[in-house]
Amino acid sequence: MSTVPPTTGSVSEADYEALVLKLHEIQAVKFGEFKLKSGLMSPVYVDLRIIVSYPQILHRVAEAMWDRVRETEFDVMCGVPYTALPIATCMSALHGTPMLMRRKEVKDYGTKKAIEGAFTRGQRCLIVEDLVTSGMSVQETVEPLEKEGLVVSDVVVLIDREQGGRARLTYILDTLVQHSLVTPDVAAKVRQFIADNQTDKPGVIPAAAAPPPKPKRLRxxxxxxxxxxxxxxxxxxxxxxxxxxxxxxxxxxxxxxxxxxxxxxxxxxxxxxxxxxxxxxxxxxxxxxxxxxxxxxxxxxxxxxxxxxxxxxxxxxxxxxxxxxxxxxxxxxxxxxxxxxxxxxxxxxxxxxxxxxxxxxxxxxxxxxxxxxxxxxxxxxxxxxxxxxxxxxxxxxxxxxxxxxxxxxxxxxxxxxxxxxxxxxxxxxxxxxxxxxxxxxxxxxxxxxxxxxxxxxxxxxxxxxxxxxxxxxxxxx
CATH class of the missing domain: 3.20.20.70 (Aldolase class I)
Known part of the structure; x- marks a missing residue:
């Protein structure tokens, strides 16, 4: 399948479906029994670090995420460290928007900066994230950006686990079931796990990678x-x-x-x-x-x-x-x-x-x-x-x-x-x-x-x- 060209200006649902299948193919989304950072055992594991080894898929991911924010106003973008950094870099290179980097560990020598890159106070910054569970990693990036005088009002996310954010992982499940790559039983188990393990964290910012379900439009x-x-x-x-x-x-x-x-x-x-x-x-x-x-x-x-x-x-x-x-x-x-x-x-x-x-x-x-x-x-x-x-x-x-x-x-x-x-x-x-x-x-x-x-x-x-x-x-x- 061909890479989505950066000049199309619109990513169709067919493009999203193809991307889901590719992510499953490279095992960026896995099903089984996995121990999460929280200690919970999960029937689904999302590992997006692997996409750096697949340039065409990285390109598709960047374009799908850019399509969701192409009408949004922002001056710079910042990827949440570390997995989202290559995605943000790809988006920046393809579309010419300046990028900033947040240091997870601020050095006690040199400039001692928490935010690297060229920016001015008052500029609007888009945050790029690969995966959201509760939204805490996004908040950890928002705080140092706002401390530097940047304005953060929008976040674009590739996949939301739906455990405190909005329903996007369901779209992936539905697509994989439709293509017989995941059984209905496994999908039901994942949905039950998500429902039973909501974080309900305040301040979670809407995810925006798969097409959101839309209510039927009235005439x-x-x-x-x-x-x-x-x-x-x-x-x-x-x-x-x-x-x-x-x-x-x-x-x-x-x-x-x-x-x-x-x-x-x-x-x-x-x-x-x-x-x-x-x-x-x-x-x-x-x-x-x-x-x-x-x-x-x-x-x-x-x-x-x-x-x-x-x-x-x-x-x-x-x-x-x-x-x-x-x-x-x-x-x-x-x-x-x-x-x-x-x-x-x-x-x-x-x-x-x-x-x-x-x-x-x-x-x-x-x-x-x-x-x-x-x-x-x-x-x-x-x-x-x-x-x-x-x-x-x-x-x-x-x-x-x-x-x-x-x-x-x-x-x-x-x-x-x-x-x-x-x-x-x-x-x-x-x-x-x-x-x-x-x-x-x-x-x-x-x-x-x-x-x-x-x-x-x-x-x-x-x-x-x-x-x-x-x-x-x-x-x-």
């Missing part, structure tokens, strides 16, 4: 019935009716360009996203023209205002001023930085008008602070205010602590292009297949891929097809 029509915000329900119905999960971001310079674009792309979109405060003029007449186009082409209007002030202030910003956003925009959005009072303020204006609010849970710009605990707080606020909050601006809801959350809440993801990458200002682009299929979002937001095209209508049609195809494939997964 947009089914989710419409679960949405508690009436506008959110209508949007799900619109998407199903129009067979479109495309939103075009009208990042143009003039009102005239915006209206012309809305007319061109209208037949292909479910949502038209605006930034009217960049224009040098605005009036009720322009708002009426935009509403007329929304009715003509059956799409919703989303003014991307990103409110971020206290409740009393956003009441005036949303309902008044020269823009009077609540009068014409179906959807708007807000940061939760000021606290949940911002939801109360916007709700006071928007709910009587049948509007909906998106909370910014994540952003697609490089270096964003909208992640981790902040995202968790946003999710909690959205879940508690579903009468007005209709969903999120998100980037990777499938990776959230509890997944995408309530099926009645919609996920809209910006920074989408047909090819992945980024721009000079820090915008990170992801493909429709990645956003809808892998990250479990619902709506792709496309800006430059449409508005900079020679034929915006044709480009919108292409993105609409790509987004809808990704959605239909995700239903069959």
């Amino acid at each position: 947009y029509e089914e989710r419409a019935a679960l949405a508690k915000n009436p506008l959110g329900s209508k949007l799900f119905e619109l998407m199903a009716r129009k067979k479109s999960n495309l939103s075009v971001a009208a990042d143009v310079a003039t009102v005239e360009e915006m209206l012309e674009l809305a007319d061109k792309v209208g037949p292909h979109i479910c949502v038209f996203k605006t930034h009217v405060d960049v224009f040098d003029k605005w009036s009720d007449e322009y708002a009426a023209q935009l509403r007329q186009l929304a009715g003509k082409h059956d799409f919703m209007i989303f003014e991307d205002r990103k409110f971020a002030d206290i409740g009393n202030t956003v009441v005036m910003q949303y309902g008044g001023g020269i823009y009077k956003i609540a009068d014409w925009s179906d959807i708007t959005n807000a940061h939760l930085v000021p606290g949940s009072g911002i939801i109360d303020g916007l709700k006071q204006v928007g709910l009587p008008k049948g509007r909906g609010l998106l909370l910014l849970a994540e952003m697609s710009s490089k270096g964003t602070l909208a992640r981790g605990e902040y995202t968790e707080e946003v999710v909690a606020a959205a879940e508690a205010n579903q009468d007005f909050v209709m969903g999120y601006i998100s980037v990777s809801p499938s990776s959230w602590k509890n997944g995408p959350g309530s099926p009645g809440l919609i996920h809209m993801t910006p920074g989408v292009q047909l090819s992945a990458g980024g721009d000079a200002l820090g915008q990170q682009y992801n493909t429709p297949a990645s956003v809808i299929g892998e990250r479990a979002s619902d709506v792709i937001i496309v800006g430059r891929g449409v508005i900079k095209a020679a034929d915006p209508a044709a480009a919108a049609a292409e993105y609409r097809l790509a987004g809808w195809t990704a959605y239909e494939q995700s239903l069959a997964a």
Whole structure:
């Protein structure tokens, strides 16, 4: 079997299955009776040190692990000593990301460093680990890295024994049973051993090597019935009716360009996203023209205002001023930085008008602070205010602590292009297949891929097809 090339950008389940079979073939995963470091007798033993003698398998392991973090933001990586060091080295060499090394034993001479390599305080560090049982070896690496001022928020692990981490060894068992390399009796014995010997250590970080089991995705029509915000329900119905999960971001310079674009792309979109405060003029007449186009082409209007002030202030910003956003925009959005009072303020204006609010849970710009605990707080606020909050601006809801959350809440993801990458200002682009299929979002937001095209209508049609195809494939997964 050929090595997975580093430029594929996606490792399929067939690739994972082939890797499991190779690991079994070289006896990196063994079954029998083995005494563990803890003193327990185990029916399964994982010995990944041997992969250094098999360059092609080491390469496959590195690529499988890289595929799981290719959209994650980090500046350097550090392998947990010692078995993960060659894996991290391979990942670093293949993809050009700087690597650091943690010393298990700090010398009392020379530099006396615990962390070797070139880095600066504040850089984000990805930890690479081969095997997790309780997560303690990972924690032992996190502590000296954080002491040096590095930020550690992500870990990629090849195999998790499920004794305090998450279920990945089961995937290996299922694959080997399927290929008659392990008997069902042995597999049952291993599963019972795992269940009986949980470490339940706090702070265990999710493993990410084999494809995680995914809940069945509901159709947009089914989710419409679960949405508690009436506008959110209508949007799900619109998407199903129009067979479109495309939103075009009208990042143009003039009102005239915006209206012309809305007319061109209208037949292909479910949502038209605006930034009217960049224009040098605005009036009720322009708002009426935009509403007329929304009715003509059956799409919703989303003014991307990103409110971020206290409740009393956003009441005036949303309902008044020269823009009077609540009068014409179906959807708007807000940061939760000021606290949940911002939801109360916007709700006071928007709910009587049948509007909906998106909370910014994540952003697609490089270096964003909208992640981790902040995202968790946003999710909690959205879940508690579903009468007005209709969903999120998100980037990777499938990776959230509890997944995408309530099926009645919609996920809209910006920074989408047909090819992945980024721009000079820090915008990170992801493909429709990645956003809808892998990250479990619902709506792709496309800006430059449409508005900079020679034929915006044709480009919108292409993105609409790509987004809808990704959605239909995700239903069959």
